[in-house]
Amino acid sequence: MSVALRTALALYPARYRRDRGAELAEVFEDVTAGAGRLATVREAFDLAAYGLRMRTGLTATALGGRLLAVGAPLLAGALVGLSVLPGIGDERMFHVRRAARAGLAAPWHELVGNLALLGLAVVPVLLALAAATNAWRAARVLGAGVALLAVVRLADIAVRLQDPYGWDAWFFVYSATAVVPHLIGGAMLAATPGELLDSRGRADRLLLLAGTVAGFAVTRAQGGYSSRNLMDGWWPVALLLVPLVLMLFAARGRLLPAALGLAVLPLTAAFSLFSLWEQVGGVWRLAPAALLVAATLLLAVRLLGRGRPQRALEF
Secondary structure (H helix, E strand, C coil): CCHHHHHHHHCCCHHHHHHHHHHHHHHHHHHHCCCCHHHHHHHHHHHHHHHHHHHHCCCCCCHHHHHHHHHHHHHHHHHHHHHCHHHHCCHHHHHHHHHHHHHHHCCHHHHHHHHHHHHHHHHHHHHHHHHHCCCHHHHHHHHHHHHHHHHHHHHHHHHHCCCCCCCCHHHHHHHHCCCHHHHHHHHHHHHCCHHHCCCCCHHHHHHHHHHHHHHHHHHHHCCCCCHHHCCCCCHHHHHHHHHHHHHHHHHHCCHHHHHHHHHHHHHHHHHHHHHHHHHHCCHHHHHHHHHHHHHHHHHHHHHHHCCCCCCCCCC
């Protein structure tokens, strides 16, 4: 058994590997017999990707994969609602304009970060256009691109915060709250099972519009992730818990409201948690409340899902 095949099979759950491992290996050997190295690597990658989907519950038959498929148009719209805000005014607009004015003439140590910043303003719009025209393969690729640009942007922020007096961890966490939504949202779109993304035509476009409105609204409610608008009181709690409560509908087979919560949560979670951390004065003070909420939500999922049969996509 080749190293590539062993590595790919290691990603499958142990029980599935015991039951189907020999069969998978046989099919892999048949398909790659006489094929070139590139074809073998591609087959190993596909095999490994499906094993990872099984591990994470994101196959076409699992609830997670079905929920992502329903939420894909909403999520694509939410990323547009997030990306257009710098164009109409908030603290991020300054950085986008500065990067656009500098263009390719920017110093080499700033160029990559500037391009990532501009990409996060433009690529989500291209992603939404692909979703609106039912080009879901392109949309999933663009989703992966958004996630990659977010990683580059986070790395650039970390590098720029280096100075002789030490690294500013607080400002990095704050700056990351505006980038994390792109990272999580893009990754979820890229992970959506492609076989479930059949065109629903007008329904998809309406969901795309609804996601755009929701994404714009929650980003605006948070002040565009600005430190001048760190949220006090119950507002960050609401922006964190409402999407989580909506996601509980999945336990009853109602995937559309759950998908709306799933699309909005990446846009609100990081900044809401950051605002709550600022209010309570530290991670350890926030941890008990977070554990209590997590335990309550898990209990609710168990109670709601008890005795419920597996259901198809339900709108």
